[in-house]
Amino acid sequence: MTGTPASSRRQKGPRPKHVPMRTCVVCRESDAKRAYVRIVRSPEGQVQIDRTGKRNGRGAYLCARFACWERAAAGNALDRALHVEVPADVRETLLVYADQHFRRGDDTTD
DSSP states (O other), X not given: OOSOOGGGSOOOOOOOXXXXXXXXXXXXXXXXXXXXXXXXXXXXXXXXXXXXSOOSSEEEEEOSOHHHHXXXXXXXXXXXXXXXXXXXXXXXXXXXXXXHHSOTTOOOOO
């Protein structure tokens, strides 16, 4: 006998799955990686929306709020996060993507 009672032994079971967390570059809220959309600067310097979240390059994340996408397109948060000046055509693409995928005025958190 080792001297430890059976009730104090640790129960073995399945470990909880690790959920990667990310932060929106505009509102600074943190959530699961799957809840965000990744914007990537490729090694060639191109900035684009990474729908898979796996493209090679430096990434920045935006949440599903339309207001965050508007602020990202108008401000310099993406410039700072990606370490490059985001071109005007990419900013327009961000607004079009947000308009297609997120509702305007739906800034409530679930």
